[in-house]
Amino acid sequence: MSGHSIYQPQSPFMQWLERRLPIASLVYSSFVAYPTPRNLNYWWTFGGILSFMLGVQIITGIVLAMHYTPHVDYAFNSVEGIMRDVNYGWLLRYIHSNGASFFFLAVYIHMARGMYYGSYKEPREVLWILGVILFLLMVATGFMGYVLPWGQMSFWAATVITNLFSAIPGVGGSIVTWLWGGYAVGNPTLNRFYSLHYLLPFVIAGVVVLHVWALHMVGQNNPTGVEPKTEKDTVAFTPYATVKDAFFVGLFCIVFAYFIFYIPNYLGHSDNYIPANPSQTPTHIVPEWYYLPFYAILRGIPSKLLGVTALAGSIVVLAFLPWLDTSRVRSANYRPLYRQFLFIFFAAVIGLGYLGSQEPTGGYVIAARILTAYYFAFFFIILPLLGLFETTKPLPNSISESVLGEGVPIGASAPPPGARG
Amino acid sequence: MKIHHSIILGFTLAATLTAGATLAAAQEADAPPRLHWSFSGPFGTYDPEQLQRGFKIYREVCSNCHSLKLLSFRNLADPDGPAFTEAQAAAIAATFQVTDGPNDQGQMFQRPGKISDTFPPPFPNEQAARAALGGKLPPDMSDLAKARSYEWGFPWFVLDAFTMYQEDGPDYIHAILTGYTDPPPGFVLPPGGQYNKFFPGHAIGMPKPLSDGQVEYTDGTPTTVDQYGRDVAAFLMWAAEPKLDARKRLGFQVMIFLIVFTGLLYFTKKKVWYAVLHDSDLLKPRTPTEYKS
Numbered sequence: 001m002s003g004h005s006i007y008q009p010q011s012p013f014m015q016w017l018e019r020r021l022p023i024a025s026l027v028y029s030s031f032v033a034y035p036t037p038r039n040l041n042y043w044w045t046f047g048g049i050l051s052f053m054l055g056v057q058i059i060t061g062i063v064l065a066m067h068y069t070p071h072v073d074y075a076f077n078s079v080e081g082i083m084r085d086v087n088y089g090w091l092l093r094y095i096h097s098n099g100a101s102f103f104f105l106a107v108y109i110h111m112a113r114g115m116y117y118g119s120y121k122e123p124r125e126v127l128w129i130l131g132v133i134l135f136l137l138m139v140a141t142g143f144m145g146y147v148l149p150w151g152q153m154s155f156w157a158a159t160v161i162t163n164l165f166s167a168i169p170g171v172g173g174s175i176v177t178w179l180w181g182g183y184a185v186g187n188p189t190l191n192r193f194y195s196l197h198y199l200l201p202f203v204i205a206g207v208v209v210l211h212v213w214a215l216h217m218v219g220q221n222n223p224t225g226v227e228p229k230t231e232k233d234t235v236a237f238t239p240y241a242t243v244k245d246a247f248f249v250g251l252f253c254i255v256f257a258y259f260i261f262y263i264p265n266y267l268g269h270s271d272n273y274i275p276a277n278p279s280q281t282p283t284h285i286v287p288e289w290y291y292l293p294f295y296a297i298l299r300g301i302p303s304k305l306l307g308v309t310a311l312a313g314s315i316v317v318l319a320f321l322p323w324l325d326t327s328r329v330r331s332a333n334y335r336p337l338y339r340q341f342l343f344i345f346f347a348a349v350i351g352l353g354y355l356g357s358q359e360p361t362g363g364y365v366i367a368a369r370i371l372t373a374y375y376f377a378f379f380f381i382i383l384p385l386l387g388l389f390e391t392t393k394p395l396p397n398s399i400s401e402s403v404l405g406e407g408v409p410i411g412a413s414a415p416p417p418g419a420r421g
Numbered sequence: 422m423k424i425h426h427s428i429i430l431g432f433t434l435a436a437t438l439t440a441g442a443t444l445a446a447a448q449e450a451d452a453p454p455r456l457h458w459s460f461s462g463p464f465g466t467y468d469p470e471q472l473q474r475g476f477k478i479y480r481e482v483c484s485n486c487h488s489l490k491l492l493s494f495r496n497l498a499d500p501d502g503p504a505f506t507e508a509q510a511a512a513i514a515a516t517f518q519v520t521d522g523p524n525d526q527g528q529m530f531q532r533p534g535k536i537s538d539t540f541p542p543p544f545p546n547e548q549a550a551r552a553a554l555g556g557k558l559p560p561d562m563s564d565l566a567k568a569r570s571y572e573w574g575f576p577w578f579v580l581d582a583f584t585m586y587q588e589d590g591p592d593y594i595h596a597i598l599t600g601y602t603d604p605p606p607g608f609v610l611p612p613g614g615q616y617n618k619f620f621p622g623h624a625i626g627m628p629k630p631l632s633d634g635q636v637e638y639t640d641g642t643p644t645t646v647d648q649y650g651r652d653v654a655a656f657l658m659w660a661a662e663p664k665l666d667a668r669k670r671l672g673f674q675v676m677i678f679l680i681v682f683t684g685l686l687y688f689t690k691k692k693v694w695y696a697v698l699h700d701s702d703l704l705k706p707r708t709p710t711e712y713k714s
Contacts, residue, residue: 038697080491080564083664090664235697243690250683257679261672262463262585265567270590273568273661
């Protein structure tokens with residue numbers, strides 16, 4: 001898609017460099033001349049927002065690491081020292097802790113957009129799978145980061161989640177001891193989580209490079225799901241996509257800043273301001289909001305092994321989405337039934353999230369089981385069958401036709417989110 | 422139109438399931454009343470006089486059992502906090518005895534506190550506290566106002582994001598201080614417990630700490646338990662979140678910048694896309710020189 005570079009170095013130095021390291025033409029062809037479908041809507045800006053958030057998290061994280069002490073006796077107080085005595089430490093920490101939430105918010109929107117417009121379908125399977133790997137890495141990084149302040153929820157979340165591995169028959173107990181570096185969550189656990197929490201973001205950055213590389217091989221999907229055919233179907237990445245992404249990063253930052261400056265503890269749990277105490281279990285252990293749907297799936301199933309399998313399966317199944325969805329039409333705009341089932345799926349995930357925040361008793365468990373059943377039925381029953389039975393709407397011949405053919409001005413090619421659907 | 426039907430269908434299904442589940446759960450403690458605080462909202466700031474009164478209560482009452490380990494005497498001179506003068510903070514520090522050492526003879530010794538010292542704890546260790554207080558351990562108060570909360574449940578947790586409600590901690594602390602009542606008939610208090618309608622499970626280990634007129638105010642503020650509760654809760658909120666004033670000040674500047682900047686980006690975007698949206702011949706990828714026109 002990206003074609004050969006049309007970058008022509010002008011200055012003698014750039015010509016000299018181009019013959020030795022063609023980095024300028026690589027950047028040019030990838031981020032300037034790279035053709036993007038002209039009809040991308042604002043849901044496509046979340047890739048850029050995610051790159052921005054990764055940068056924010058790495059920069060604030062590196063500075064926080066300069067002031068943090070990964071030791072069970074000092075971790076909590078060192079975080080409090082950052083909040084109280086480090087210049088603008090409160091700002092760094094609130095950006096970083098809320099940044100995790102906004103990173104996940106952006107990735108969920110990014111994934112939902114991929115599901116709605118069928119962005120995982122041929123030839124974008126590898127791009128999608130790399131995305132699932134990125135999500136898994138984010139889950140691991142976020143979880144280990146949450147442990148570092150060593151509050152009550154940090155400690156008990158670490159205990160609950162690492163204990164999940166004990167469900168593995170035979171070797172489970174040994175694996176848990178190996179993960180802990182001892183016979184309980186303790187200082188070795190905190191140290192290795194800190195080490196890995198520092199490492200994994202750079203692994204994420206590496207996989208992001210692969211993700212973007214794969215994207216530039218196959219090109220972006222678009223709201224019609226019809227591949228660009230002529231030059232009329234695309235615009236250059238810069239300035240068109242760049243300025244659009246920048247505008248939405250700005251909007252995203254306004255909401256992000258609102259949380260940082262006005263409700264910085266809204267998304268956290270008050271128990272995490274109590275120092276970790278291994279001899280006192282909180283009445284109600286809950287993970288961060290972005291893990292709640294998976295937590296609800298785990299708790300809804302009475303067998304520990306089955307619950308852990310379902311938890312892992314609920315994420316791993318995403319990697320098989322390109323093959324579970326048998327329809328050849330990509331965009332849900334042309335798949336009326338799929339769209340209905342997909343919205344129910346989104347609602348089920350949000351419902352699971354709410355149930356995950358509540359105590360696992362009575363009606364909550366039954367509701368969580370019904371929504372879990374739908375979650376898996378969506379992937380294993382609905383998606384494979386829909387492709388066979390669904391009557392799809394006629395696809396436009398090209399992106400330009402879809403934009404022009406509806407009798408609307410070309411300006412309608414970039415509707416605000418939700419305006420078309 | 423169809424988008425609305427499917428969204429409504431999906432969310433109704435999920436909401437029915439979750440609402441049914443919500444009814445099944447029982448609320449155990451009374452909801453703390455939501456008070457008005459000087460530090461709530463986007464422009465809220467601490468009231469130094471209130472914090473000074475709250476500190477007086479901490480010093481005369483709470484500090485007999487509760488430590489305040491993360492704070493130093495110098496914090497009392499914080500202009501965004503109680504705003505004592507540095508001399509006042511030093512004078513307060515000098516009234517506390519602090520363990521220092523070892524000295525040249527290898528001995529630990531007691532000396533009057535300095536402004537750079539942290540607040541000395543009332544008990545040397547956890548065991549000493551438990552031994553003195555019938556097995557109970559009073560929590561450290563440095564983060565208490567952020568470490569306590571109350572869950573109001575579904576509609577509130579959404580609304581609270583929009584109303585910037587972050588005062589659940591001080592509301593809870595005030596409620597506990599004013600929530601001591603006689604137990605309802607049939608309620609069996611465990612030994613050493615007191616009945617408090619706002620405490621989860623109702624049996625609280627702390628005896629009623631404040632009564633009307635207990636702490637003297639010199640500025641004419643009413644000396645009621647309700648007022649004491651408000652003042653000490655405000656003080657504890659400052660102790661837990663000393664940078665709140667600075668945060669909201671900077672926040673306003675950042676929001677203004679972001680809104681203006683994003684507005685400019687919006688118009689830049691409109692200008693850049695104008696040609697694309699109005700002249701389809703301009704759609705082809707172009708070299709940078711062609712952008713200058």
